[in-house]
Amino acid sequence: MSEEAMVAFRRYIESKDELKGLDYEFDELLHQCFHVEHYLKTFHHFNFTVKTKKPGSADWTSAMYFAQVKSICMIKRYVCYPLEQDQYGECYACENHGMGELRHPLEGIYDMGREDIQFPFYYQDSDSDEFDATTGGSESSDEDMS
Ligand SMILES: [Zn+2]
Numbered sequence: 001m002s003e004e005a006m007v008a009f010r011r012y013i014e015s016k017d018e019l020k021g022l023d024y025e026f027d028e029l030l031h032q033c034f035h036v037e038h039y040l041k042t043f044h045h046f047n048f049t050v051k052t053k054k055p056g057s058a059d060w061t062s063a064m065y066f067a068q069v070k071s072i073c074m075i076k077r078y079v080c081y082p083l084e085q086d087q088y089g090e091c092y093a094c095e096n097h098g099m100g101e102l103r104h105p106l107e108g109i110y111d112m113g114r115e116d117i118q119f120p121f122y123y124q125d126s127d128s129d130e131f132d133a134t135t136g137g138s139e140s141s142d143e144d145m146s
Contacts, residue, residue, distance in 0.1 A: 008067035012080035
């Protein structure tokens with residue numbers, strides 16, 4: 001599943017001029033939570049760390065990121081944000097899944113579910129094959145931020 005998080009990360013650094021040319025390496029997948037709002041809309045939240053190295057520097061540093069991979073009508077949209085320490089946004093969807101430790105950006109655009117809804121069906125997958133089967137390996141699209 002970490003491939004999806006890295007797609008989101010790659011798009012994030014490619015969208016930032018100051019991050020272009022950065023060396024990076026996937027470090028660790030910390031948390032993930034898969035939400036089904038209805039059969040045409042699903043979203044997947046990730047916490048993961050990436051090691052990065054500035055051009056010309058010899059030092060790798062590791063930082064934590066949040067990514068959302070949303071699938072609407074089989075089209076995937078990716079969002080990624082760096083996580084600041086001790087500042088976390090809310091997500092009813094993850095809380096309802098018992099994934100309260102999954103961290104969300106304080107200022108970010110992502111789906112957080114609804115406070116009063118318990119999802120009628122869901123699973124927390126740890127197996128990427130299962131997730132791919134449900135989304136059919138659909139085409140990706142540009143993230144929905146302008
Ligand atoms: Zn969440």
